[in-house]
Amino acid sequence: MRAMLLHKTGSLEADPEPLVLADVDDPSPGDGEILIRVAACGVCHTELDEIEGRTPPPRLPVIPGHEVVGRVVGAGHNASRFRIGQRVGVGWIHSSDGTEFENISPAFRATGRDVNGGYAELMTVPEAYAAPVPDAFGDVEAAPLMCAGAVGFRSLRLTGLGNGEVLGLTGFGGSGHLVLQLARHLFPDSRLFVFARSEREREFALELGADWSGDTEDVPPEAPDAIIDTTPAWKPVIAALERLRPGGRLVINAIRKEDADRQLLAGLRYEDHLWLEKEIKSVANLTHRDLAEFLPVAAEVPLHVETQSYPLEAANEALNDLRCGHVRGAKVLKIN
Numbered sequence: 001m002r003a004m005l006l007h008k009t010g011s012l013e014a015d016p017e018p019l020v021l022a023d024v025d026d027p028s029p030g031d032g033e034i035l036i037r038v039a040a041c042g043v044c045h046t047e048l049d050e051i052e053g054r055t056p057p058p059r060l061p062v063i064p065g066h067e068v069v070g071r072v073v074g075a076g077h078n079a080s081r082f083r084i085g086q087r088v089g090v091g092w093i094h095s096s097d098g099t100e101f102e103n104i105s106p107a108f109r110a111t112g113r114d115v116n117g118g119y120a121e122l123m124t125v126p127e128a129y130a131a132p133v134p135d136a137f138g139d140v141e142a143a144p145l146m147c148a149g150a151v152g153f154r155s156l157r158l159t160g161l162g163n164g165e166v167l168g169l170t171g172f173g174g175s176g177h178l179v180l181q182l183a184r185h186l187f188p189d190s191r192l193f194v195f196a197r198s199e200r201e202r203e204f205a206l207e208l209g210a211d212w213s214g215d216t217e218d219v220p221p222e223a224p225d226a227i228i229d230t231t232p233a234w235k236p237v238i239a240a241l242e243r244l245r246p247g248g249r250l251v252i253n254a255i256r257k258e259d260a261d262r263q264l265l266a267g268l269r270y271e272d273h274l275w276l277e278k279e280i281k282s283v284a285n286l287t288h289r290d291l292a293e294f295l296p297v298a299a300e301v302p303l304h305v306e307t308q309s310y311p312l313e314a315a316n317e318a319l320n321d322l323r324c325g326h327v328r329g330a331k332v333l334k335i336n
Contacts (some may be wrong), residue, residue, distance in 0.1 A: 040143040041335060159225075227251070
């Protein structure tokens, strides 16, 4: 099969083509696993974290990709949950211990980092960690739902937001544009504010129903009860903490933060950013239950998934576009 392989980690600035197209052996499903012919795979910022070494793969080479949609073409022993030809999706969680806290368990293994992922024509996954994909979405539309959407759903839950309370979003890419729509559906009386550095992203947020949008450090019409941060930087975290109402909660939806502006943390002021019982909650991956519960809700809304498509062999181009902030919605590789 064809696949994009990562052979070494390092800066994309130094090496803008870290992935190499190769022909590799087809994988075979093990006990309890299914074999998926991949139709589409989303391109996530976490791939940048893997490639640049912030959350490095335990062994190389590896096939990245964890926003996977495809059809079941084979099954191992004791795998009978899905029929051949059924469309399924796979997210960042490839396998774990199956408990309520499997996302933070030592048994957690990540798709496309700890095991080969979806930047390929075929992949395997334990059947318990695949989910049926609703007919409401095409393959390309559905791919970003597997991570950007599902982890956004988990982030929204972790805010503890109630209907009528104010939600802020910092950053407005693949996850943010889905969370905005989810929040509008689940909390119809809430006001939704978007903080984004790009004027194009701010305009996109208003198109999708945001009540207000502004730059990262702008002051919104009122203090949010909760803010979800989906950026790779520290500046939006500090700005969000300053904007929160007393007792508000900041949920940071990121696997890692980059170091470029880490020095800004030296300007953190307890009285402005943390006092009055403000909270910070991080999002650590997602569970298979998050994915299974999220997808029917996404279809019920239904979510409008903004995408830009690339062929498999253009994965490096997609990653560089993502790194440079050329984002409106989500980027997706079309594979089969």
